[in-house]
Amino acid sequence: MKNIVILISGRGSNMQAIVNAAIPGARVAAVIANRPDAAGLAWAAERGIAAVALDHKTYPSREAFDAALAEAIDAHAPDLVVLAGFMRILTAGFTRRYEGRMLNIHPSLLPAFPGLHTHERALEMGCKLAGCTVHFVTAELDHGPIVSQGVVNVLDDDTPYSLAARVLKLEHQLYPEAVRRFVAGDIAIEGGKVASGPSAAASLLSPAPNPRSK
Numbered sequence: 218m219k220n221i222v223i224l225i226s227g228r229g230s231n232m233q234a235i236v237n238a239a240i241p242g243a244r245v246a247a248v249i250a251n252r253p254d255a256a257g258l259a260w261a262a263e264r265g266i267a268a269v270a271l272d273h274k275t276y277p278s279r280e281a282f283d284a285a286l287a288e289a290i291d292a293h294a295p296d297l298v299v300l301a302g303f304m305r306i307l308t309a310g311f312t313r314r315y316e317g318r319m320l321n322i323h324p325s326l327l328p329a330f331p332g333l334h335t336h337e338r339a340l341e342m343g344c345k346l347a348g349c350t351v352h353f354v355t356a357e358l359d360h361g362p363i364v365s366q367g368v369v370n371v372l373d374d375d376t377p378y379s380l381a382a383r384v385l386k387l388e389h390q391l392y393p394e395a396v397r398r399f400v401a402g403d404i405a406i407e408g409g410k411v412a413s414g415p416s417a418a419a420s421l422l423s424p425a426p427n428p429r430s431k
């Protein structure tokens with residue numbers, strides 16, 4: 218049984234998708250938030266999952282918070298750490314600690330549009346496709362080895378909100394599948410890239426075009 222610790226900052230919809238997926242061989246051991254009022258903490262606690270709040274504002278430095286966060290994570294002996302809407306830039310030392318066993322999902326087709334405001338930027342650039350990327354976390358923001366990507370069509374009348382909603386639905390499919398592949402031992406990093414395994418065909422989710430669908 219592989220222990221998973223999930224980090225959130227808000228409602229944790231991707232966390233909920235992973236928990237609800239009931240991935241064979243996986244146990245969500247804890248959910249940790251950097252905001253005490255994160256709605257996802259109550260959701261996790263109601264399901265018997267350890268829910269921990271670490272308010273980053275109470276720590277004197279980013280390094281001090283990351284040290285406390287690592288201690289809280291390690292208390293659950295994690296095989297995998299999952300960032301699910303965790304809105305903190307992590308220090309290089311923290312990312313090295315969990316190298317090769319920490320995943321993130323980003324709402325763009327990396328390496329395009331790292332950072333914030335991804336949907337606004339995609340629309341401003343006139344992108345015809347948008348999507349999300351599951352990747353291993355490294356010290357460089359949103360630049361770790363890519364595990365899988367999901368694609369949606371950009372519609373002529375899209376707003377950042379409508380595009381974000383469709384991408385989020387795709388995230389809820391893509392992220393649990395990536396976690397399942399990790400737990401199954403179907404993901405390996407070779408030469409700085411994720412090697413294709415038996416489930417490679419599932420790594421790209423491209424819904425059939427529906428021009429009026431939101």
